[in-house]
Structure formats: C-alpha cells, structure tokens
Amino acid sequence: MVTQRILQGAERNALATMGREALAQFSHHIADAHLRVVKAPSTAQLRSVSSLIDPKDVHVPASAIAGRATSLLTLDRKHVMTSTLRRADLGLVIQTPGEFL
Numbered sequence: 001m002v003t004q005r006i007l008q009g010a011e012r013n014a015l016a017t018m019g020r021e022a023l024a025q026f027s028h029h030i031a032d033a034h035l036r037v038v039k040a041p042s043t044a045q046l047r048s049v050s051s052l053i054d055p056k057d058v059h060v061p062a063s064a065i066a067g068r069a070t071s072l073l074t075l076d077r078k079h080v081m082t083s084t085l086r087r088a089d090l091g092l093v094i095q096t097p098g099e100f101l
Contacts, residue, residue: 001036003063041066052085061085064092073097 007030015023041062049061057079064072072094074080086094 001038001067001069003038003040003059003067005040005059006063007035007037036067038063038067049085049088049090052088053082054079061090061092061094065090071095071100073100 010030011023011026014026041059045062045066046058048065050058053061057076060074060076060080061072069092072080072092073096074094075096077096081094081096
C-alpha cells in the first residue's frame with residue numbers, strides 16, 4: 001500500500017537522481033505492482049508520530065499506521081529508519097526492502 005504523496009515523492013526522487021528513463025521504468029514497475037493507494041493520514045495520525053520524526057517525513061509512518069500496515073519498508077535510512085522511530089511502539093516493523101526479503 002502507498003499514499004499518493006509517497007508515490008509523488010518517489011517519482012520526484014527518481015527523476016532528480018536517475019533521469020527520465022529511470023522515471024519511466026519506475027512508473028511501469030509501480031503500475032505492475034498493483035499497489036493499494038490509501039488516503040492520506042488524518043491530522044490526529046500525523047500528530048501521533050510528530051515528536052518521533054522530522055516534520056517533512058511525518059506523513060510516512062502516519063500513512064503506514066493509517067493503512068493498518070504491519071511493516072514499513074524504506075530506503076531512507078537518514079530520516080525514516082531512526083532509532084527513535086524504530087523503538088517507538090507503533091505496531092510497525094521498520095526496515096529496508098533487503099531486510100524484509
């Protein structure tokens with residue numbers, strides 16, 4: 001599952017770091033993945049994790065909680081895979097895709 005905001009951020013990062021061809025490949029893979037797009041988290045859900053993570057990234061764990069995920073997969077080691085967030089009792093296992101596999 002994913003939110004529209006997270007997809008847009010991933011597309012923006014793919015374009016900025018890898019170019020248009022990579023963005024096209026990314027878009028193709030995302031379409032094939034048949035991801036469930038969930039609505040954005042509520043203000044209360046955003047507030048519930050706001051003290052644990054940088055304000056610009058608060059939507060990431062809040063979206064996972066809103067979507068009732070049990071795992072949050074991320075490559076963002078600097079902002080999302082913080083020890084504070086990983087230790088928080090959010091009902092989420094936060095890990096890289098490699099750790100998940």
